[in-house]
Amino acid sequence: DSGVTQTPKHLITATGQRVTLRCSPRSGDLSVYWYQQSLDQGLQFLIQYYNGEERAKGNILERFSAQQFPDLHSELNLSSLELGDSALYFCASSVVGGSRADGYTFGSGTRLTVV
Amino acid sequence: GQQLNQSPQSMFIQEGEDVSMNCTSSSIFNTWLWYKQDPGEGPVLLIALYKAGELTSNGRLTAQFGITRKDSFLNISASIPSDVGIYFCAGPKGVDSNYQLIWGAGTKLIIKP
Numbered sequence: 001d002s003g004v005t006q007t008p009k010h011l012i013t014a015t016g017q018r019v020t021l022r023c024s025p026r027s028g029d030l031s032v033y034w035y036q037q038s039l040d041q042g043l044q045f046l047i048q049y050y051n052g053e054e055r056a057k058g059n060i061l062e063r064f065s066a067q068q069f070p071d072l073h074s075e076l077n078l079s080s081l082e083l084g085d086s087a088l089y090f091c092a093s094s095v096v097g098g099s100r101a102d103g104y105t106f107g108s109g110t111r112l113t114v115v
Numbered sequence: 116g117q118q119l120n121q122s123p124q125s126m127f128i129q130e131g132e133d134v135s136m137n138c139t140s141s142s143i144f145n146t147w148l149w150y151k152q153d154p155g156e157g158p159v160l161l162i163a164l165y166k167a168g169e170l171t172s173n174g175r176l177t178a179q180f181g182i183t184r185k186d187s188f189l190n191i192s193a194s195i196p197s198d199v200g201i202y203f204c205a206g207p208k209g210v211d212s213n214y215q216l217i218w219g220a221g222t223k224l225i226i227k228p
Contacts, residue, residue: 002157031214042220043158043203050212090157094214103148103205103216106157 003027006091006107014115018079021110023091025072031055032074033104034066035090043090049074081114088112121204121219127227134191136222138204147187148205148216149178158203162189191224199226 003026013019025032034046045058049068060066063081068074078085088111092104120139128134138147146165150158162173164180164187171178175192191198204219 002159004157031212033215040223043218045215045218048215053212055212056215088155092157103150103160103163103207104158106159108157109155111155 002105002107004091004093004105004107006089006110008110009108010111010113012113012115013081015081015083017081017114018077019081019112021076021078021089021091021112023074023076023093023107025074025091025093026105029093029095029105030072031094032068032072033092033094034060034074034076035092037088037090037109039087046076078112083114086112086114119204119206119217119219121222123222124220125223125225127225128194129227130194130196132194134194134198134224135188136190136202137186137188138219139186140206140217141185143184144206144217145184146207147178147180148207149176149187149189150203150205152201152203152221154200158201161202194224194226196226199224 005024007022030051033048036044046060047066048056052068063079066076088109090109092106094104149162151161152158162171162178167184168182169180177190179188201221201223203221205216208215
């Protein structure tokens with residue numbers, strides 16, 4: 001258990017629908033990052049939140065949005081879903097501060113299938 | 116956006132063989148990180164490197180931080196079936212709220228039956 005919790009683990013939905021993916025970061029981590037990974041592809045950065053505020057945006061579609069709540073959990077909302085949105089969605093959190101930041105800790109992902 | 120150049124893209128190897136992969140960048144990094152992603156799982160940190168020239172081992176894995184600080188290498192000795200997966204290099208930029216990882220595209224390791 002990495003300490004980063006993602007739910008649900010699997011999600012199957014129809015085109016045009018809207019889904020919400022949830023992430024609870026590791027205890028004490030203030031930053032949350034969302035990534036999309038299509039089959040056999042690399043990690044595509046979507047968006048980062050830090051202590052409730054958006055800090056960086058990557059290749060995130062306008063149909064997608066995210067937020068981070070006061071308890072630091074984050075939700076990624078995907079709307080008007082298309083077949084091409086089928087992918088693994090990962091959440092990661094990072095240690096804040098310190099002279100040696102050891103990267104991100106990833107959750108086990110949500111596998112989204114759009115049919 | 117900025118990305119690290121990771122090669123090879125994939126490798127087919129026999130069990131027991133040694134494996135080498137590398138990661139290069141046009142800019143300097145002060146830390147290099149190597150992650151492994153098992154199929155269907157999130158990436159897990161294998162090795163972190165903090166100093167140019169540093170050589171660090173984790174079991175059969177050895178990683179090196181290049182002297183120029185623009186590259187890093189990962190070697191796996193005597194590969195076994197559980198080594199299968201995707202290996203990513205990453206370099207951090209920024210601190211605290213601006214902390215971000217820049218990623219390589221990954222090296223997929225496949226063991227020939």
